[in-house]
Amino acid sequence: MVYNAYISPLRVIPGPKLCSLSEFSIMIRRPEGRVFEWFYQLHHKYGSVVRVGPKFILFSSKEAVRQILVINDLPKIDSIAGIRADPEIATLFSATDRIFHKQRKRLLSPAFSIKYIASLEPLMQSCINVLVDRIKTISSITSKSDLALKFNENGLPIVNIHQLIQATSLDIIGETAFGESFNLVEKGDHPLPGKVFQELKRRVLYHTFPYMRPFLKKDSWTDEFIQKIIKERRNLNAQGKTREDILQIILDTRDEVTNEGLNEFEIQDQIMEFLIAGSDTSSFSINMALIMLLHHPEKLRKLINELSSAFPNGPQSLNHENLKDLKYLNAVINEILRRFPAAMGGILRQTNSGMMIDGYFVPKDTIVSASIYQVQHSKEIWGVDADEFVPERWIDGDSVKLKRNIFTFGAGSRLCIGNNFAMMEIRLVLASLLLNFEFEMVEKQDLQIVQFITPSLRSKKFDVGIRVRN
Numbered sequence: 113m114v115y116n117a118y119i120s121p122l123r124v125i126p127g128p129k130l131c132s133l134s135e136f137s138i139m140i141r142r143p144e145g146r147v148f149e150w151f152y153q154l155h156h157k158y159g160s161v162v163r164v165g166p167k168f169i170l171f172s173s174k175e176a177v178r179q180i181l182v183i184n185d186l187p188k189i190d191s192i193a194g195i196r197a198d199p200e201i202a203t204l205f206s207a208t209d210r211i212f213h214k215q216r217k218r219l220l221s222p223a224f225s226i227k228y229i230a231s232l233e234p235l236m237q238s239c240i241n242v243l244v245d246r247i248k249t250i251s252s253i254t255s256k257s258d259l260a261l262k263f264n265e266n267g268l269p270i271v272n273i274h275q276l277i278q279a280t281s282l283d284i285i286g287e288t289a290f291g292e293s294f295n296l297v298e299k300g301d302h303p304l305p306g307k308v309f310q311e312l313k314r315r316v317l318y319h320t321f322p323y324m325r326p327f328l329k330k331d332s333w334t335d336e337f338i339q340k341i342i343k344e345r346r347n348l349n350a351q352g353k354t355r356e357d358i359l360q361i362i363l364d365t366r367d368e369v370t371n372e373g374l375n376e377f378e379i380q381d382q383i384m385e386f387l388i389a390g391s392d393t394s395s396f397s398i399n400m401a402l403i404m405l406l407h408h409p410e411k412l413r414k415l416i417n418e419l420s421s422a423f424p425n426g427p428q429s430l431n432h433e434n435l436k437d438l439k440y441l442n443a444v445i446n447e448i449l450r451r452f453p454a455a456m457g458g459i460l461r462q463t464n465s466g467m468m469i470d471g472y473f474v475p476k477d478t479i480v481s482a483s484i485y486q487v488q489h490s491k492e493i494w495g496v497d498a499d500e501f502v503p504e505r506w507i508d509g510d511s512v513k514l515k516r517n518i519f520t521f522g523a524g525s526r527l528c529i530g531n532n533f534a535m536m537e538i539r540l541v542l543a544s545l546l547l548n549f550e551f552e553m554v555e556k557q558d559l560q561i562v563q564f565i566t567p568s569l570r571s572k573k574f575d576v577g578i579r580v581r582n
């Protein structure tokens with residue numbers, strides 16, 4: 113403690129005094145899911161470099177963020193091993209070893225190439241069609257005798273669109289990665305999301321509080337669920353049949369050099385990782401887009417005009433090939449990704465040698481956080497309206513240049529492998545919803561964001577009045 117507070121080279125970095133002694137201040141804020149908000153306040157108070165733990169520093173200048181993520185391409189923090197299914201066995205997301213990570217990424221990349229992702233469009237569309245049908249069924253109910261439904265002052269049924277979008281993202285990952293939709297939108301009661309959340313929580317507690325380990329028994333439900341899907345696919349393959357999806361690519365993939373594939377445990381673990389990394393992140397972006405558009409009706413109108421002109425034959429003719437180059441749609445999505453990055457609290461790395469970052473000497477094995485939210489809201493970079501929702505900046509400005517200051521999908525060798533997948537999903541879901549339905553805001557809702565690994569609304573709710581668009 114004395115070393116950390118008075119001798120360590122980090123002692124000269126500004127920050128609350130208590131933070132130089134322990135990470136207690138972070139730990140007590142974790143259960144609320146609002147650590148990121150405290151980090152923002154600290155940057156505001158202490159500037160672009162802040163010490164938040166004895167060996168934990170936040171950096172928010174764009175140069176430091178680029179240095180951490182791209183130029184030095186620093187490794188992930190050692191303690192990430194604690195959230196693996198087996199701390200000894202790494203996955204793509206949790207790998208700390210550079211060579212292992214490179215090999216695994218090379219192995220999985222074919223499942224995420226632009227060409228391959230494009231072939232998943234019919235599978236994504238089938239899940240989105242279920243969503244549209246479900247909302248149409250709800251919106252056709254006009255009788256107030258349906259006690260399960262509430263209606264707004266214009267008589268429109270109110271739906272929790274947040275929950276439906278989250279369910280759709282999970283169904284999409286199920287359909288594309290696992291080979292079968294979980295039918296959450298239709299049924300709403302599949303045990304998988306709850307079991308996955310429970311397992312994640314178990315891993316975090318197991319890692320953070322070693323004395324609780326005897327009480328933190330693993331529930332084998334998710335393992336058995338995924339094993340069953342793999343077994344069924346292998347049986348199908350044995351009959352000479354195959355299915356075009358990510359699971360098939362993961363089963364078939366072979367390392368170019370060693371010709372080895374993944375073993376059963378690795379396949380299972382990797383599929384689980386895609387489920388976690390790929391569902392709440394995309395659905396959060398779609399939800400935030402809807403929330404922002406409903407708060408800015410003139411921008412919503414602009415987007416609907418663009419979509420209606422691009423698809424004069426209505427929503428049935430929607431396709432990604434024609435969607436992907438729509439200027440205003442992309443501007444809206446870019447602006448959402450800028451304003452609401454999934455890694456709200458920053459992207460963590462660990463120094464692998466002593467180095468200078470933003471004018472400070474940072475010793476080996478220090479946790480350094482790239483505060484991407486601050487870069488993406490910097491008034492110097494984005495202007496006085498940095499905190500506003502202004503899709504137009506992506507049309508009026510040089511969007512290629514602006515994108516250099518966006519780190520929502522990470523950067524460097526750890527860039528999100530699912531970014532093309534996510535972009536296609538966000539475009540398709542958003543465009544389908546807007547072309548099929550009209551939404552009316554319900555006033556006075558709790559729209560506070562929380563982050564427990566992935567971000568979401570604290571209330572898990574965004575209620576809207578809904579009507580089919582004519």
Ligand code: HEM
Binds near residue numbers: 205523525529
């Ligand atoms: C809007 C949606 C998404 C956002 C904002 C997002 C964000 C990110 C970020 C910031 C990272 C880097 C984390 C780090 O460097 O520590 C990352 C990595 C990753 N993401 Fe995504 N993600 C999204 C969607 C997806 C989807 C759809 C999938 C898979 C289907 C996915 C799978 C992964 C994986 C496997 C990694 C680890 C890559 C590596 O370490 O090489 N993500 N994501």
